[in-house]
Each structure stands twice: as structure tokens, then as C-alpha cells.
Amino acid sequence: MKRGTHLLWSMVAAIALLCAAVPSVRGAQSPEMAKANQDFSDGHFREAIDGYQSLVRSGHWSANLFYDLGNAWFRVGDFGQAILNYERALALDPRHPETQANLRLARDEARALEMEKNGLERYLDAGTPTQYSIAASIAFWLALFATARLFFLPRRSAKLITLIVLSLCLFAGALVALYTTETGSNGRDRAIVTAKNVEARLATADNAKSVLSLPPGSQIKILSERGDWIYAALPSDRRGWIPANSVERVRL
Numbered sequence: 001m002k003r004g005t006h007l008l009w010s011m012v013a014a015i016a017l018l019c020a021a022v023p024s025v026r027g028a029q030s031p032e033m034a035k036a037n038q039d040f041s042d043g044h045f046r047e048a049i050d051g052y053q054s055l056v057r058s059g060h061w062s063a064n065l066f067y068d069l070g071n072a073w074f075r076v077g078d079f080g081q082a083i084l085n086y087e088r089a090l091a092l093d094p095r096h097p098e099t100q101a102n103l104r105l106a107r108d109e110a111r112a113l114e115m116e117k118n119g120l121e122r123y124l125d126a127g128t129p130t131q132y133s134i135a136a137s138i139a140f141w142l143a144l145f146a147t148a149r150l151f152f153l154p155r156r157s158a159k160l161i162t163l164i165v166l167s168l169c170l171f172a173g174a175l176v177a178l179y180t181t182e183t184g185s186n187g188r189d190r191a192i193v194t195a196k197n198v199e200a201r202l203a204t205a206d207n208a209k210s211v212l213s214l215p216p217g218s219q220i221k222i223l224s225e226r227g228d229w230i231y232a233a234l235p236s237d238r239r240g241w242i243p244a245n246s247v248e249r250v251r252l
Helices: 003-020 031-041 045-058 063-075 077-091 097-110 119-124 129-152 158-183
Strands: 190-193 198-199 211-216 219-226 229-234 238-243 247-249
Touching: 031 063, 031 097, 031 158, 045 063, 063 097, 063 198, 077 097, 077 190, 119 158, 129 158, 211 229, 219 238, 219 247
Parallel strands: none
Antiparallel strands: 190 219, 190 247, 198 211, 198 238, 219 229, 229 238
């Protein structure tokens, strides 16, 4: 196999490997995690919640931690917090099958409302912003190095030109994916309703006309903030004002 072809396939394999990588793997447990898990096993769910949340506050985030925290909230009947933490787990690992199954169960129990996704968003849910950023970085540097090599060659190389074109296409595609995941319904402004009896309203007043009732666990997208209120895109393609203390962003 010639050198240019080998380089091309190495680039494709590297990007595919990084994009498919799963960021959360169960490994050795810390004493705090082990104690929280033991509390959960013993049926002490409130103590388990305290232990898991302590780990979250310390920045020891993983898909498994948020999955376990979601399970603990589910056991005490708080579906809003359960769904929030399942969503946080999937934001770190979209392929976490146990979380996907439990999230569907929690949504059914809470009758939570979901934001509609377009076709591109559903397709891009398989990756995370970190993975798309890595893919864009690899593609950019491969295109740069291949261009530099082509510049110093005595004659043009069709294989190097092909490598540059493919790298730039992959770079552009990764940027589009990153932008879509950051600004779409699953982006950085996605939030979950955690309070009960929440009504989205036409104005920032408790007596303003209701737009939509939002059960705990319902998805929204924060558009702007005004004092103690949030203006949000809602399920069913509606918009309204919600008390800020009734929702939490999925991304910490």
C-alpha cells in the first residue's frame, strides 16, 4: 500500500475511533461512591442521593454517577430530578442503554412533555459535543499537514489532494454537528422542569394567562432570562414564561 493511501485510511480510522469512543467507563469506585451505592442497596435512598450529589458538587462527573443519582430520585418519587439526571447521564454518554430505558420509564410515569427534534438532531444524538470537537480538530490538522506536504512536493499528488478535500469535508461536517448539538433542542440551553404544578405563562406574573401545563421532567429550551423568570421554547412548538426556580439546565 502506498504512503498516501495509508495516511488517508489512518486518518479515517482515527476519526471514527474517537467519534465512537464512550467517555464513561465503570472502574474502581471511590469510598464516597461505594458508600452511596451501599445506601442505595440498603434502601436508604435519601442518604444515597446526598452521597451522589456530594460527588457531583466535587466535579467527579460520569454517566454512571448521574444514572445512579437518577435511580435514587426515581425511588423517592421525584420524577423531575430523576429525568434531569438521566438526561445528564446521556449528555455524557448517549449510548448508555440502562439510562435510555429508565428515562423512558420515568417519562411515562411523569407524563413529561418532550421537545420535538428535527431529523438532523435525531441523527446527531449519537455523538457528543466533545466527540465532534475532537473530530473537527483531527480533520483540520490533517488537512493542514497534507497541504504543507503538498506545497513542498515537486509535483502535485492526487492522493494528497484527495486527503485534503476529505479532511476539509470532515472538518466542515464536524463543525455543523457541533453547532447543531450546541444550539438545538439538546444544546447548552436545554433544561428540565423539576418542580410540580408548573404553568408556562404569557407574561412574568403568576396571574398571567397559562400557555401550557408542564409536568415534572418536561423539556424546555431557555431563550432568555428576566429576573426570576425564564422565557422558553416549550413542547408543542409553544413559548412562554416559567419561574426560574422551577427548572434546571441539563448541562452543569
